[in-house]
Amino acid sequence: MDAETPNTTQFVKLVSAEGSEFYIDRNVAVSASKTLRTMLEGQFREAKDNVIRLPEISNYILERILQYLYYQTKYSNSTGRVPEFPIEPEIALELLIASKYLDC
Template structure:
């Protein structure tokens, strides 16, 4: 059985091989697609690694930042600051967000 620390994080791997560690609770709470992969009987649930062959590293990095941002501000009752998105990556982020259902 894996130790608790290993299960606390999930590794996300981009198309170009960049790896990002993310708190499992954040990943599950922020993305329906990731939640289904990690809670189902998929290989990703066993390996605790999710590969995204169609998402570039610089896009996946922004997605990870956004998922943490979303979790951090999900219970806020005050005005949530804008999450800045550079115009040159906006379309790719939109496609990734649609796929990840976040």
């Protein structure tokens, strides 16, 4: 990356416990998760690298969380019909812990 390239990319990358990579829209990340916003807008290494490691969140949970971030972004100001966001009972606890950590 040369010096002229701005550090702010349109997307950011999240890395799960298993090392899988999820690319999400930066605006969705900062508007739907306070934790991600703090990481991406503060003086953290994450803000420079555009990569956030989440070693405590497994693939399946992270994918569901990210679906939720997009769902929240899409429907937060919506006055129309909001579809349900289904959560399988067997992941409810893990999802709750992860969403608490990400503050979303």
